[in-house]
Amino acid sequence: MEPLNRPQAIIDFCLAPLNLDPSAEGVGEVRRRLEHVIKTFQLKTAKPVSVDFSSMPSQVINEAAHGYE
Template sequence: MNTYTRPDTIIDFCLAPLQLDPRSEASRETRRRLEHVLRTYQLKLAQPVAVDFSHMPTLTINEAAHGYE
């Protein structure tokens, strides 16, 4: 798995499963907001943040607990 440090590559990786239309206003706004968050976070740390998705723990959603059975 690759390690990503640039906000645009992190965003591309995260949004890829959603198959959003890149020309839609919602897609552009989503990317704009995520890029702002990542860049702000990186500035606060004073260095780029590397994200390695291969070390991401599995997230299990209990749909029954939320009434989505």
């Protein structure tokens, strides 16, 4: 997987598992807010920030430990 540096590409990758309906109420607002956060962060670092999700370790959530069996 190539590192992602475009805000929309990062957002699309992160939200893909949720399989959200693009026309659902709130989805546009969530995307707008996330894009604002990513762009603001990139501006503060003075350079585009790339995210390489393939190098991130997987996180396993033990739902049974939280009572969500």
